[in-house]
Amino acid sequence: MSLSLADCIHLDAADPAHTDLAAAAECFDPGTPGTLYFDANSIGPMPRSAPQKMQSVLHAGWAQARRRSWNELDWLAQPRALGASIAHLIGAEADDVRVGDSTSVNQYKLLRYALSVAAPRRVIVLERQVFPSNRYVAECIAHDRLADLRFISDISELPAALAPGDVAVVALSHVDYRSSTRLDMAALAPMMEQAGALSLWDLSHSAGAVAVALRACKADLAVGCGYKYLCGGPGAPAFVYVHPRWADAAWPAIGGWMGHADTFAFEPDYRPGQGLDRLLVGTPAALANVAFSAAAEIWRGVDPQAMDSRHRSLTNTLIALFEEQCGDSGLRLSSPRDHAQRGGHVALQFAGAAPLAQALVAHGVVVSSRKPDALRWGVHPLTTTHRQLWQAVQILRDLLQSGAWQDPRFAQASV
Ligand SMILES: Cc1ncc(COP(=O)(O)O)c(C=O)c1O
Structure with missing residues (x-):
């Protein structure tokens, strides 16, 4: 039976690792509202405390203490x-x-x-x-x-x-x-x-x-x-x-x-x-x-096994959603199916990976592509949710079904 949005919401609530990691997840800035981030393989999310720490080091450390910081900090x-x-x-x-x-x-x-x-x-x-x-x-x-x-x-x-x-x-x-x-x-x-x-x-x-x-x-x-x-x-x-x-x-x-x-x-x-x-x-x-x-x-407060099991749940769900929602669109899973043989991201093989990635980014789904045909979805074990996976795959499916990703404005190369 196919996964539904309700199933994804249930997975977020029921995932035992999620309970342990919820506090850690709360420590990160969610980014731009409405944007779905799958770029942890490139740049991970920002901790909420980072701006205040930077302000403090700039003022108290650089502007005021200056060379004394090497001893005092x-x-x-x-x-x-x-x-x-x-x-x-x-x-x-x-x-x-x-x-x-x-x-x-x-x-x-x-x-x-x-x-x-x-x-x-x-x-x-x-x-x-x-x-x-x-x-x-x-x-x-x-x-x-x-x-x-x-x-x-x-x-x-x-x-x-x-x-x-x-x-x-x-x-x-x-x-x-x-x-x-x-x-x-x-x-x-x-x-x-x-x-x-x-x-x-x-x-x-x-x-x-x-x-x-x-x-x-x-x-x-x-x-x-x-x-x-x-x-x-x-x-x-x-x-x-x-x-x-x-x-x-x-x-x-x-x-x-x-x-x-x-x-x-x-x-x-x-x-x-x-x-x-x-x-x-x-x-x-x-x-x-x-x-x-x-x-x-x-x-320091994250249990690596809990992190691992949440990443497994997320990436297994993402693969299932790709196959259920976009299975007939020419996308092919190029990452291994077994989580033990997979790293942080899930890669899809698609001849138009670069323009499709651009189209996804323009529609608020931040993914990346690598030459010649890899579309990479970097899943962060602390901040990605199963619900976000569902939302992102709906956008992917719509772009593929409508052919909107082939718009010439998505043809320009990006990093
Ligand atoms: C697997 C791998 N190794 C090395 C690097 C290069 O890292 P750096 O820019 O810190 O030298 C990257 C950059 O993305 C990478 O993905």
């Missing part, structure tokens, strides 16, 4: 404090995670770190279709003759890529940015360990959407975006994770003063900081970190 402690607040979401301990720099920069830092740890091995295994920035970073390392690259087209090729016994690190997207396919970390990380290679996971499309178990899987290294599901704000700093067995194992590729063993001693020579602190580089982005701290406060 928590600006220097933020990279560690923010990391500790989100660690449970990715199955890490508080001290395993730091926040700072961008995902691309952290990818560079960790690839170089892995190459140092695993020397004299020098092969980086990469997915051919990885998020381009991760590939570019690795190509530049290889261009400097610091590594050799070996590409796999599909995860089934990993055993063969590991077989020569020369792999230093395997860099994988935990969740594919187009299809939302989630790799089986519990099965793959031990495979890499057995082959003597480190595993480096990009969690950008899983952290803050589904529960991740880095420590339990014995994953070695991870990075991820702060501005997507984690709701750190536009351009928020990224996070970096190192399993404690490697935290003191090598020098960092970029030895900045914030990663020095005694930053304010201003010693002439570099000494790596304690553990993961060595991966810090320069002055923390205090304003961006204050914005991130609004979400971090919320995340």
